Amino acid sequence: MRAVRLVKGSVRPPDNDSAFLLDPHRRHVPGAARMRRYREDDAVDMVIVGAGAGGTVLAQRLARAGWRVVIIEAGPFWDPDRDWVSDEAGSHHIYWTQTRIIGGEDPVALGNNNSGRGVGGSMIHYAGYTPRFHPSDFRTRSLDGVGADWPISYEELRPHYERVERELPVAGEYWPWGDPHGYPHSPHPISGAAERAWEGALRYGIEMRVGPVAIANGQFGNRPHCIYRGFCLQGCKVNAKASPLVTHLPDALEHGVEVRADSMATRVETDGHGRATGVVYVHEGREHMQRADAVAISGYSIETPRLLLNSRSPAHPNGIGNGADQVGRYVMVQGAPQVAGRFPEAMRMYKAPPPEVSSEVFYETDASRGFARGFSIQTISPLPIGWAEHVIADGHWGRQLREYMRDYNHWSVLGALCELLPEPGNRVTLADEADENGTPLARFEYTQCENDRANIAFAKGVLHDIWEAAGAQDVLTIDRYAHLIGGCRMGTSPETSVVDGDHRCWEVPNLFVADGSALPTQGSANPALTIMALSSRLAERLASGRVSGSRSRDGSRMVGVG
Amino acid sequence: MPFENAGHLPNRRGGEAAEPYDLPRQRRGITPQMHGRYPDYNVLEHASHWDEQTRTVVLARLEPPEYRHFEPEELPTLEAFCDTVMAQDTEPRIPVLRFVDAALHERRLPGYRYEGMPPDGEAWRRVRRGLDDEARALGAGTFAELSQEGRDDIVGRFSREELRGGVWDTMPVKRAWTVTTAAILTAYYAHPWSWNEIGFGGPAYPRGYMRLGIDQHEPWEGREAEGLAADFQQDVDADPGMGP
Numbered sequence: 114m115r116a117v118r119l120v121k122g123s124v125r126p127p128d129n130d131s132a133f134l135l136d137p138h139r140r141h142v143p144g145a146a147r148m149r150r151y152r153e154d155d156a157v158d159m160v161i162v163g164a165g166a167g168g169t170v171l172a173q174r175l176a177r178a179g180w181r182v183v184i185i186e187a188g189p190f191w192d193p194d195r196d197w198v199s200d201e202a203g204s205h206h207i208y209w210t211q212t213r214i215i216g217g218e219d220p221v222a223l224g225n226n227n228s229g230r231g232v233g234g235s236m237i238h239y240a241g242y243t244p245r246f247h248p249s250d251f252r253t254r255s256l257d258g259v260g261a262d263w264p265i266s267y268e269e270l271r272p273h274y275e276r277v278e279r280e281l282p283v284a285g286e287y288w289p290w291g292d293p294h295g296y297p298h299s300p301h302p303i304s305g306a307a308e309r310a311w312e313g314a315l316r317y318g319i320e321m322r323v324g325p326v327a328i329a330n331g332q333f334g335n336r337p338h339c340i341y342r343g344f345c346l347q348g349c350k351v352n353a354k355a356s357p358l359v360t361h362l363p364d365a366l367e368h369g370v371e372v373r374a375d376s377m378a379t380r381v382e383t384d385g386h387g388r389a390t391g392v393v394y395v396h397e398g399r400e401h402m403q404r405a406d407a408v409a410i411s412g413y414s415i416e417t418p419r420l421l422l423n424s425r426s427p428a429h430p431n432g433i434g435n436g437a438d439q440v441g442r443y444v445m446v447q448g449a450p451q452v453a454g455r456f457p458e459a460m461r462m463y464k465a466p467p468p469e470v471s472s473e474v475f476y477e478t479d480a481s482r483g484f485a486r487g488f489s490i491q492t493i494s495p496l497p498i499g500w501a502e503h504v505i506a507d508g509h510w511g512r513q514l515r516e517y518m519r520d521y522n523h524w525s526v527l528g529a530l531c532e533l534l535p536e537p538g539n540r541v542t543l544a545d546e547a548d549e550n551g552t553p554l555a556r557f558e559y560t561q562c563e564n565d566r567a568n569i570a571f572a573k574g575v576l577h578d579i580w581e582a583a584g585a586q587d588v589l590t591i592d593r594y595a596h597l598i599g600g601c602r603m604g605t606s607p608e609t610s611v612v613d614g615d616h617r618c619w620e621v622p623n624l625f626v627a628d629g630s631a632l633p634t635q636g637s638a639n640p641a642l643t644i645m646a647l648s649s650r651l652a653e654r655l656a657s658g659r660v661s662g663s664r665s666r667d668g669s670r671m672v673g674v675g
Numbered sequence: 676m677p678f679e680n681a682g683h684l685p686n687r688r689g690g691e692a693a694e695p696y697d698l699p700r701q702r703r704g705i706t707p708q709m710h711g712r713y714p715d716y717n718v719l720e721h722a723s724h725w726d727e728q729t730r731t732v733v734l735a736r737l738e739p740p741e742y743r744h745f746e747p748e749e750l751p752t753l754e755a756f757c758d759t760v761m762a763q764d765t766e767p768r769i770p771v772l773r774f775v776d777a778a779l780h781e782r783r784l785p786g787y788r789y790e791g792m793p794p795d796g797e798a799w800r801r802v803r804r805g806l807d808d809e810a811r812a813l814g815a816g817t818f819a820e821l822s823q824e825g826r827d828d829i830v831g832r833f834s835r836e837e838l839r840g841g842v843w844d845t846m847p848v849k850r851a852w853t854v855t856t857a858a859i860l861t862a863y864y865a866h867p868w869s870w871n872e873i874g875f876g877g878p879a880y881p882r883g884y885m886r887l888g889i890d891q892h893e894p895w896e897g898r899e900a901e902g903l904a905a906d907f908q909q910d911v912d913a914d915p916g917m918g919p
Contacts, residue, residue: 199725199878202865203732205783216790224786305889340883350726350880457679459892459899463876464884497875501860510834510856511827512692512762513685518864519698519712520684521873522899556790586681 125334126280128177132334134363140193140352142359144366151371153403157181160392160405162378162420165234166644167628168411169357169365170277174652176368183371183403185394187416188231190374191358197348201498204347207237213415214544217558221446221594225346228415228597232374233358235413236641237348240468241355242491243283243327243642245274247291247476250636257478259485259534259564261443261633264605264614265650267292273646273653278325281355282333283642285324290473298330301339306462306525307469307492313454313583314472314490317575321472321490327355327642328466341465343496354466357645376401379552381408381424381433381624389433389624395550409616411628411648414444414597418541418630419555421601421611434601434618434626439611441541443602444557445635448531448569449595451493452576453503453524454585460525467494475575476637484567488531489637490576495526506591517589527579529572530595532637533565541600596640600630615660616651627651678712678899695762699900704871707863708765711872716897718870718877725878733878736866739773743780744796749803751819756806759826760859769869774862775799785857789850798846798854805842805851806833874899 126132136143151157159175161168164186172182189196191207198204209228215221229235248267253260271292284298300323303311314321328339339353352359362372373396380393382402391404410417418441422432434440471491478485495503497518503526504517539560543553561569573590580588603626604610607619616631618624629644654660683693698710704717722730745753750772757771758764778784779796792798806818809829815821818829832838836849843851863869870877874897876884886893 194726195728198729198732199880200729200732200865202861203729208786210784210786212784212794213787214790215787220789222785222787228786302887304887305891308889340879340881341885341887342879342883344879351883455681455684457681458890460889461876461892461896464879465887497864497869497873498861501864502857505856505860508834509685510760510830512695513690514760515695515762515872516683516685516692518869519873520678520681521875523678523681587684587686589686 126276126282129173129280129361129364130367131280131360131363132336134367135335135352135359137335140350141195142363142366144363145190148366149369149371151181151183153401156391156404156406157183158405159407159409160185160403161409161411161627162392163234163411163413163416163628164232164357164362164372165229165411165413165628166236166357166641167648168234168409169361170645170648171409171411171627171652172370173361173365173368174649175656176365176370178652178656180656181369182365183373183405185376185378185392185403186232186372186374187377188374190232190372191237191348193348193350193352197350199342199344199347199350201347201496204238207231207348211548212554214546214554214556215559216556217539218560221557221559223415223557226593227446227595228413232362232372233356236356237358238346239639239641241326241328241345241466242468242471242639243278243281243325244471244473244489244638245291245294246636246638246643249477250634250638253486253634257485261535261602261604263633264603270643270646270650273649274642277642277645277649280360281327282329283325283327284330285326286322288322288325290476296325300324301326301328301330301466301469303469304462304465304494305458306460306494307465309454309456309460309525309583310492310527310579311470313579316582317579319472319474321470323470326466326468329353339466343463343465343467343494345466345468377550378412378420379423379550381410381420383426383428383433383621387428387621389621407623407625409625409627413628414600414630415541415555415557417626417628418600419543422541422543423552429620434611434620434624436620437608439609441600442537442539443535443599443633444539444541444559445533445535445598446559446594447596447635447637448488448533448565448572449528449593450531450569450573450576451503451526451528451591451593452573452580453526453589454580454583455520455523455587456525456583456585457523459522461522462494462525463496465494467492469494473637475572482571484564484571486532486534486564486568487637488529488568488572490579491528491530493526493528497521500524503591504589507589527576529576530637530639531565531568531572532635533568534562535599535602535634536560536562596635598629598632598635598640601626602633603631604633615654616647617660625651701871705767705868706872707761707763707767707769707868709767712899713871713874713897714900716871716874718867718875721877721895724882726880729878729880733867736774739770740777742773742776744776745772745799749800752803752806752817753799755819755826756802756830757859759823759830760856761863764823767868769863769866771859771862774865775858778858789847789854791847792850792854793846795854795858798851801842801846802851802855805838808841809838871897
C-alpha cells in the first residue's frame with residue numbers, strides 16, 4: 114500500500130470498471146441497452162432476488178468469476194436523469210411503498226425511512242454514510258453478554274471492507290475508532306451546520322471526524338464531483354454518491370449479468386431432494402419462473418423473510434428455511450433520536466450532503482453508563498418536509514409549527530445511531546392481507562427492551578449537551594428509528610439461525626441469504642458498507658469453490674453439494 | 676436584527692408563537708398569508724435553473740387537481756382541519772387537502788400501516804367524522820363552522836391524544852394524528868410558496884452550491900428580512916439583486 118499512496122489521485126479499484134463504464138455526460142447505465150438475456154428454462158448458475166447492496170455486489174463478483182447470473186428486482190431500472198428529481202415529495206417512487214403492517218409496542222416506520230425499491234435498492238436513498246462495523250460488533254455475546262456472536266470475525270471481513278471502500282469510493286478523515294484505518298478519498302469540505310456541530314462536540318469534550326461518506330471527492334472514472342446540492346436522500350442525480358447502480362452494476366452487466374426489473378419474486382421453488390430450483394416472479398401481471406443451480410435472496414430485512422415465509426411446500430410447510438422457526442426473527446433497527454440546535458447565524462442546512470461529520474466515541478460498552486453497547490453521532494440536515502416532521506414530533510403545530518419552520522435556516526441537526534439489541538420477538542411474519550399478486554403482506558412487530566431505552570435516553574442527553582456546549586438558543590427533539598438489520602441471521606446452529614457463516618440456508622444447501630437480514634448484530638454503524646463487504650466475501654468463497662462450489666458435468670455450476 | 680436572538684421562538688415565549696402578521700409582507704412571489712422572513716425571495720424565479728424533470732414536478736403543484744378521493748360533504752371539515760394544523764387563516768392558502776386527496780387517490784402511500792389503523796384513505800374519513808362529533812359537542816354543526824378557538828381546542832386535544840369515544844375508539848388516536856399530519860406537512864412543505872416563506876433554496880440540480888459556510892449564501896439565495904432592513908422602503912423594481 115505504501116507505494117500505491119505515491120500515486121496521485123484515488124486508486125482505481127481492481128476488478129471493477131463500473132465508474133469507467135458510465136457515461137460522462139449522462140447518468141443512465143449505458144450497459145443496460147446491450148444487457149445479456151437468459152432463457153427462463155436455462156438454469157443459470159445463480160438467480161438473485163434484489164438488486165440492492167447485497168445482491169448487486171454478489172452478482173458483479175460472481176460474473177467476474179464466470180458465473181451466469183440473473184437478478185430479479187421488484188422495482189424499476191432507474192435512469193437518474195429521467196426518473197429522479199431534486200425534490201423531497203417528488204421522490205416518493207424511489208421508496209418501497211407497498212403496504213406492510215407495523216405493530217408491537219414501538220412500531221417502526223418503513224417506506225422512506227429505510228426501504229428502497231428498484232435497481233440500487235436502499236442505497237439509492239441512503240444518506241451516504243459508510244462506516245465499518247467495529248471488531249467488537251462480531252462478538253457482543255462474548256464481550257458484553259448481549260446480542261450474538263457472529264460465525265465470522267472482523268478480520269475475515271477487513272479485506273472486503275478495504276476493497277469496497279476503494280470501489281465506492283469512501284471519502285473521510287483517518288478513522289481512529291474501531292479498527293483504525295484511512296480512506297481512499299480525502300474528506301469533503303463541510304457545511305456551516307456541520308461546523309457548528311463540530312465546535313459543540315469539541316467544547317463538550319469529544320472529537321468528531323469528517324465522513325466517512327461514499328461520495329466521490331473529485332472525479333472518479335466517469336462519475337463527476339459532488340455538487341453539494343443536498344438531495345442525497347432523494348437519489349443522486351449527479352452520480353457522485355455511491356449506490357450499486359453506479360458502483361457495481363455497470364461492471365456486472367459488462368460481465369453478463371441480466372437484471373429483470375419490475376419483477377416481483379413471489380416464491381422460491383424446490384425439488385423433491387431439498388434443493389432450490391429457481392424463483393417464481395410476477396412481471397406485468399404474468400407469472401414466470403427462472404431456473405437456477407443456486408438461489409440467493411437479497412431483499413433486505415422485511416422482504417427476504419416475507420419471501421421465505423411465502424415459499425411453502427410439503428417439504429417446507431412453514432416456509433423455506435424456517436424449520437426451526439427462525440425466519441423473520443431478530444430484526445433490528447437503530448434508535449435514531451435527533452436533536453436540533455438553534456443559532457444566531459444562518460446555517461442553511463439544506464446545502465451540502467446531509468452526512469458530514471460523525472463520532473464513534475460512544476460506540477463501545479461503558480459500564481458506567483448503565484447499559485450494554487453504545488451509539489454513534491452524525492449530522493443529519495433534513496430538508497423542509499423532514500424538518501417539519503421533526504418540529505411536529507416535538508409537539509408544535511399551527512402557528513408554533515410555522516414559526517419553527519420559518520426559522521429553518523438557523524438550525525443544525527445531530528442524530529444518534531443507537532445499537533438496539535436483537536430480540537427473537539422482534540420479527541417479520543405474514544399478515545392476513547395479500548398484495549395484488551395474492552402474496553400475503555409482511556407484518557413487522559417491534560418492541561424495545563430496557564437496554565434499548567436506556568441507550569436512546571443517554572444518547573439524547575449527549576446530543577442535548579453538545580448543542581448546549583455549542584451555545585444553542587433552543588433545541589427540538591424527535592425520536593425515530595433508522596436502518597433495518599437481521600431477520601434471517603447467520604449463526605453456528607440451525608436451531609438459532611437461518612443461515613451459516615457462508616450465508617447458506619441450513620435446510621437448503623443451494624439457497625443463500627446475501628443482504629442485511631443475515632447480520633446477527635448491527636453495531637452503531639450505517640449498514641450499507643458491511644452488507645456490501647459481506648457479499649464480496651461470500652462471492653469470493655463461492656467463486657473459489659470454498660463453499661461447495663464445483664462444476665457439474667454439463668458445465669453449469671453445482672453449488673452446495675456436500 | 677430581529678432573528679439573531681431567538682425571542683420569537685415558541686419555546687422562549689412560554690409556548691406561544693409570535694404574531695405572524697407582524698412579519699414583513701412578501702414583496703416578490705407568494706407566501707401563504709403573504710408573510711414570511713424572506714420578503715424579496717421567490718424561488719419560482721429560479722425555475723429555469725432546475726432540471727426539466729424537477730421543474731415539471733414542482734410547477735405542477737401550482738395547479739392542484741380536482742378532488743377525487745374525498746366526497747364533497749367531507750371537504751369543509753377536512754380543509755378546516757388542514758388549515759388549523761398549518762395556521763392558514765387567510766388567503767393566499769396552499770390548498771393542502773387537494774394534495775392529500777391526490778396522494779390518496781393515486782395511492783402514493785407511505786409504505787406501512789400501523790396495526791389497528793384502517794387504510795389511510797379510510798383513516799381520513801374517520802377523522803372527519805370524529806372532528807365533526809367534537810364540534811357538535813361544542814355546539815356547532817360541523818368542525819368547519821366552529822370559531823378558530825374551537826378548532827384549535829379540538830386539534831390541540833387531537834395532538835395530545837385526548838379524544839375519546841365514538842369514532843376515536845375505532846383506531847389508535849396517536850396514529851391517526853401521525854398519519855394525517857404527516858400527509859399535511861408533506862403537502863404544505865412540498866409547495867414552492869412555503870419555500871419562499873422559510874428561505875429554502877429549492878431544487879438545486881444541476882446548479883448545486885458553492886458557499887457552504889456559516890452565514891454564507893449564494894448570490895441568488897434569499898436574504899432574511901434583518902439583512903434587508905434598509906431596503907424595506909424601496910420599490911421591488913429598484914432592487915436588482917434578486918433576479919434569477
